Amino acid sequence: MTEKMKLKERLFYEVVVRDRHGKILERITTLSRSYVSAWNQCLYVLNRHTSCPIVDTGGVSRSVLYSSSVLRANAGVGEIDHGIRVGKGTTPITINDYALEAPCGEGMGIDQFLHQAMAASSPAVVAPDCSFWIRRVLVNNSGSTISGIREIGCYVMTKYSPRYCALGYRDVLPGSVSVPDGGSITVTYTLKVTA
């Protein structure tokens, strides 16, 4: 017997672009299509209490052992090896994606953002859902508009030291987003389960 029911764990994202005065220029909110293989492999490592080869964000397979660092995404200011990232890649998502295609770097140079600390809400229950969000603000102080932002995603830690990270989820935006100099882009992912 097979009975299909509606999906019960969902990921949503919101992208908000602001100018230097905080005025909202653009907002995109939609259902994410983005978990990739490393996310499930991390859960497997934790659930089975074992190790598993997982491709890191550099494309290298690393043996990942269960630890309290697995899945960590709470990056601080300027940390870009884990946490939410944005980029210019346009290639559709595949299950084997291991990084953003063309991630924007940290800094104040061309096509670079100042990555602020990750933030998160606590899980909240509004029956039949339980959800929380994670968020990052990226500020453009590069001196010019950064255009062509097409992808977002979240890197998660797989090992604390030496530091390895993997891609947890990635999305390609429906259209290009431009962030003016002095402005910012805020990416929020909401992870929800429904009974």
Add this chain to the structure above:
Amino acid sequence: MKIPELWYSVVVKDRHGKVIFRERRRAHSFLKQWNQFIWFFHFGGTISPKITTGAPTRLDSHDNNFRMNAGEGDASLGIVIGTDNTPVAIDDYAMGAQIAEGFGTGQMHHLVNTFGAPVISPPSCGYSISRIIVNNSGGLITVRESGIYHQHSYRYGPVAYNFYFYFSCGVRDVFTTPQDVPDGGSITVNYTLQVTE
């Protein structure tokens, strides 16, 4: 579209190994505790998910958190089953009426929890968690629910490595059809967690 999906299958066999019932369906079942653990791993902070007694209990960082690999005879961890058919609610924190480990009336013997390693087969990546639970109680037992308990670590006192280990329920499902497991028979529950394009 890639969204995590949880599937379960149930196979019931008689004492001779003959399959007498089989059911496979998409699970209905992630609970509040599942997302609280994901949050804790993903971001960290202070949170007190309910353990299987219903008591909110602080979750502390430990390598054992989210562990489900129960050994034989351990019904406190891994896949568990029960006799209750109360519909699943997001606030559920345990089986409605868990079947205890043993060979007495209403009890079943839990074999080791096994795992299938993640398989990437585009467009999907999935792994499985399975357990065979045997009825040697001397009578028929009707199973109506299944779920997964995982480890929950709580640090006490001033010493950094003093931990109590509890269990939280991350998944619960009520079967479409109650499963009668005859004496000498078994029930195999398999959960598959996968992401799919």
